[in-house]
Amino acid sequence: MILVLGGTHETTEVCTLLNQLGLEHVLSVTTDFGAKLYGHLSTECLITRFEPDTLEAYITQNEIGLIIDATHPHASVVKAMASSVAHKMNLPYILYQRAVDLEIDLKMAMPTFESMAQAIAHVRSYSDEKTHILITGIKHIREWKAAFDVNQLYFRIMPSLESLKICLDEKIPAGNIVAIKAPCSIAFNQTLFKDFEIDYFVFKNSGAGSAFKQNIDSLEGTDVIPICIQPVVSKTSESCGDLNALKSKLESLKLF
Incomplete structure (x- = not known):
């Protein structure tokens, strides 16, 4: 089972791809509002705010084999927590993040x-x-x-x-x-x-x-x-920003 940490518009992209590939997944969001927006896209929708211990327990109890992190670009604490737990449990972790231009070219001065x-x-x-x-x-x-x-x-x-x-x-x-x-x-x-x-x-x-x-x-x-x-943008082997790259990572894990 795949656990998708979502709540942003990337959730739609990730869950739609997983559905197209026939991969069952649980979507985790933090609010009822997020569930109303994206819950219908997943096999199951969970409303919770994970802490390290509760995330570890959920992974064990539900036989999670992969985490796809599609949380907000500014959710740095959640991203770090999810990555840490995945590494601790020897679990594949994919960070799916949107493109963010840190070099803002404007006509006005903007701190x-x-x-x-x-x-x-x-x-x-x-x-x-x-x-x-x-x-x-x-x-x-x-x-x-x-x-x-x-x-x-x-x-x-x-x-x-x-x-x-x-x-x-x-x-x-x-x-x-x-x-x-x-x-x-x-x-x-x-x-x-x-x-x-x-x-x-x-x-x-x-x-x-x-x-x-x-x-x-x-x-x-x-x-x-x-x-x-400004957000903290992670550029590691775990991160990807488009569906083709995500599909390739899923294929490398032999999930389809």
């Missing part, structure tokens, strides 16, 4: 950062109590709250109950939450900039197929300062 902590420190050093910040995603909501007054922060999140609950549990004002599936249109983003009087727009370079291009294009003609978080 880029290797971590959200660096980005927060930068914005903090150039802001005051009147600064308004629009942040995509909720993973680092507590770090932003620790550095700024909550009324300065606006979050553009995925329209899932899980994401909304996290915002409300962290006492983000309801008027500072925008729940919509990305990518958003340029006009929509610019409306948020105007209505919320945004000074900084924080987003991630998540590569091809993500909201990255729309986020960049939304900045044109505005005074909003972009804050871009």
Whole structure:
């Protein structure tokens, strides 16, 4: 049995290929929203957040023979954990990752950062109590709250109950939450900039197929300062970025 760690649009590519090859697989996602988007593509869909011990146990109990990692480009902790567990258990591991251009060629000056902590420190050093910040995603909501007054922060999140609950549990004002599936249109983003009087727009370079291009294009003609978080891109013998390469790796493992 193959375990696919998914939740991104690469999930569709990977699961579709496995289905075409007649290879049974379990898809693991972290939210109900992910299951609704991709669950129908797999033999079985599992909603969980693996830790090393639970991943090891699942592999043993379900006779997993291969892990295909199609998690988000910025999910570095999950990728490292999955790779470590696979190596420990002498299990084949394939990292299927989208193309991400780290050399961003833009007409505007755009600071880029290797971590959200660096980005927060930068914005903090150039802001005051009147600064308004629009942040995509909720993973680092507590770090932003620790550095700024909550009324300065606006979050553009995925329209899932899980994401909304996290915002409300962290006492983000309801008027500072925008729940919509990305990518958003340029006009929509610019409306948020105007209505919320945004000074900084924080987003991630998540590569091809993500909201990255729309986020960049939304900045044109505005005074909003972009804050871009770069991913850690792995280039090893375990990684591949297209279906032909993935198929070749599966064939080398004699799975079909």
